[in-house]
Amino acid sequence: MSGTKASRSSGAESQAGAAPTDAIDRYFFGDVATVRPWLLERFVLVLLAVDCFVLRIARAGRYGAGGFNVAHFRWLDAIAPVPSASGQVHLTLLTGFLALLFAISRPPRAAMLLLSALYTYTWAISQLDSYQHHYLLSWFLVAFALFPRTETARDAITRRASAWAYVLVLDTCAVVYAYTAYSKLEPEWRSGTALRSIVGGTGAFDSLQRLGAALSLEGDDWWRLVGSSVVLLQVGICTAYVLTARRDAPSKWLPWAATGGMLLAVSFHVGAELLDLEIGWFSWYMIGIAVIAFSPARILEVVSAPIARAWDALADLGTPEPGVEEPRALTLVLLAVSAGGVVVIAALLDVPGASTAGVAAGIWLAASTGVTFVRHGAARARPLLVSGILAALTMWLCVAVSDARYDYYRFTGGDLRRRGDLAGALHAYEKANRYAPPGKSRQDRVDSLRRALRAREHRTTN
């Protein structure tokens, strides 16, 4: 199931096809180093997948708690069922699995649209998830469906071609920073009060404050300067994103503008991380996008070369030896084993909803591989099976080595305890203890809940 036949010729055609005429044409359809869209798509998909497995699973237990939910859109509230914790785990794991699978294989463009719809549902179904970058990623996933495709990763990282959907992603980022800058024009930001409130006692700006003091800039004056400068910084990033669509055009000043843009974007988001703001992995997404968009293409080609080699090696796994015809039955057996493997791996996660996610992922893998096998033969089908197993193993690894399960169960336990479900809370905390990092056991909670349940039972029997 891969639609790359047209894309094989797109790169070559762009050299001989209709050249951009006016400025808008040049802006959107001028040649771009295709390593950028190729790397950006993979970076976002992989980070999104890991985000699903590590952060979002941890918080899935809150969905549907007490039967209470409000979706982001009224019409969705009216037609969609109240989400449940297991349902959210199911959808989140499936989304992460597909994102990872698509990053390391050649999904149909339509499949990317499906992923966008699925991902969007996982946050739109509840205002519990109000991370704005999740909304932004929904847009990016749609754009990825229209990114340039090539037959091999090596082609992707070494070519120049039109990539208007990639330009659209950059302009989308520019709009984000434009509005962020506008919102910082409020009096409380310009006066530095809001920033001072955010920084608080974190000490994040101590060295900058000492520098300011050396320049006789202290107290309210210092905060006013820094607060106001945030506006300029974001305007600068916005401008850089608009300009960098033409990064790979011959120009003396564009590389400097791009470098400036990257420094501004990276410094802004690293600063946000140092402040320990509760914004999920938003900063890491934007830092990665900035590095890919603004860096010289040559550097990106060098960095992505080993990734491209691995990607092509995976894609070549199914290629038979010349003159050797392998029995179709072998591929079908591998299909069954791989799809079954995905189901088993997911079930081992030991989180409610993981087993059904594994079944859904297994069905997807089996169906997509089956279609690929029928249309393109074993050479294309087999790499997809290996990719599926790799995606499932990565999913298991991310959940297993992170605190995702510990957090899922301890958050669930805390909520159930507050809402009076002591038996449910006890079960959740016992599970949390199974996955607790050293020194973070919830045994005290388990003991107090056992005592409370015994006391309640004693009162009941008396």
Add this chain to the structure above:
Amino acid sequence: MERWLDELAAAQTPAARRNALVIAGLWLTIFATIPLRYYLGSDPSDERFAWRMFSAVRVQQCRVGASERVHGEERSLDLFTFVHTAWVTALERNREGAVQKLLALRCHEPGTEEVRLVRRCASAAGRAEPSIVYARDCASGTTKVEAQ
């Protein structure tokens, strides 16, 4: 559909380029227009989709308290005993949908005549903002909103 998407992505023909530009124009127009919902709307606390990360509104420190009148008797409500902590945070941020849903939910409890939610906030500068009081009459289903 796959072939149409391939042609659109490659944008090598005049028709494909025209379609691409239309899509790009619509995309950017919609994406840039959605945040105006905040600036042209009437709810300064609902900053969703407006790219107002860590605005002056977001850094306000807010608390909510709830009470209800059941069979003529006033009593306070511990929100944490029937909704998740994360929803209490949503109430503190004055999410209209969450507020209305909570008030409606409590009104479904037998004997409940009125439910009140009071939100108190301090600005980034530490200044107390006017409290917002939501009072829902369970019989009529109407909610009064007052700033105090």
